[in-house]
Amino acid sequence: MSSSRPRRTAVPVRAAAVAGAVAVLLAGATACGASAEDDSDPEHRTFPVAGGTLTVDSDDSTLEIIAADSNAAGKVEVTRWFQGSVVVGSDPKVTWSMTGDRLKLRVKCSGMVANCAAKHRIEVPRGITVKVEEGDGSVRARGFEDPLEISTGDGSVDVTDSTGPLTVRTGDGSIHADVTSREIRAQTGDGSVDLALGAVPDLVDSRTGDGSVTIALPAATYRVTTQTGDGSVNVSVPRAESSAHVVNARTGDGKVTVRTAN
Structure with missing residues (x-):
């Protein structure tokens, strides 16, 4: 009477070692970024x-x-x-x-x-x-007196010590500007917008799909437009529809603050 046993397929030692080495390398690569x-x-x-x-x-x-x-x-x-x-x-x-x-x-x-x-x-x-x-x-820029335009698909933008017209767009990332520019346009799909102006601007146009908007302005009277899909609105600067200094602050989801700079 004969009996049959299932055949065992052995994994070659070399192949197993290579697989193990690759696994270790993958773990190391994910644990520590360049x-x-x-x-x-x-x-x-x-x-x-x-x-x-x-x-x-x-x-x-x-x-x-x-x-x-x-x-x-x-x-x-x-x-x-x-x-x-x-x-x-x-x-x-x-x-x-x-x-x-x-x-x-x-x-x-x-x-x-x-x-x-x-x-x-x-x-x-x-x-x-x-x-x-x-x-x-991410992009950081400083010291510009001439027009500056920055766009990034994914990354934050930080602009300081600049006086020229400024345009910033990012698909995903926060925007921060501490400048004396007279004209600023800032737009992000997902992230906060934080603008601090050292001179009375002619135009500030800021938008975000998801995030807060904060604009700090020098003492003056402004024509302010705000909009938020879900969040509070706090405007504490003097307002007048006849003002030549226009401020637009819009967000799809987040708080809007327009205040006088400290």
Whole structure:
């Protein structure tokens, strides 16, 4: 009489070891993210800028943009920090180039275990109108007397010490501005808007889909329009429909505060 036993399929030791190593690498990659601040030897480069405008075109980087007196006329100075690794995939790569008035910054980092972070500081000579197009990353800007326009798909925006017209848009992120600009437009799909004005503005237009709006203004009389889908409204500045100083504050869900600056 014969008997049959189920056959056992052994997992090759080498395959199991590789699988285990990949699992460890994946766990390590998710536990600790790359930080551009860890780059102790940043790269520097100077680019010529044609005319009186500059467009910063970045796909995935933290940006710091400064209006600088020390720069030579027609020259933009860029400092780059980068940290990155790819375990399974192509080596990470960062590139920078200038074509006409467009400074193009790119980060290539893809694979099964990819972990990269980049930061750029861009020093722009005064007298240049700057437009920032950021795909994914926060933007900080300061010192601008000329028009400044910033848009980012995902990331916060912080602007300080600026007097020129300011336009800010972000799909997802907070907006903060502490400026003396006479004209400000700020819009975010999801995030708070916090504006502090050091001079009486002609126009402040602020909107958010989800988040609070706070506007602090110098003492003056304003024509104020507010709107919120779900939240309180507190306007404590003097108001008059005939005022030439227009303030619009709108949110889909959140509190609206328009007050006199301390």
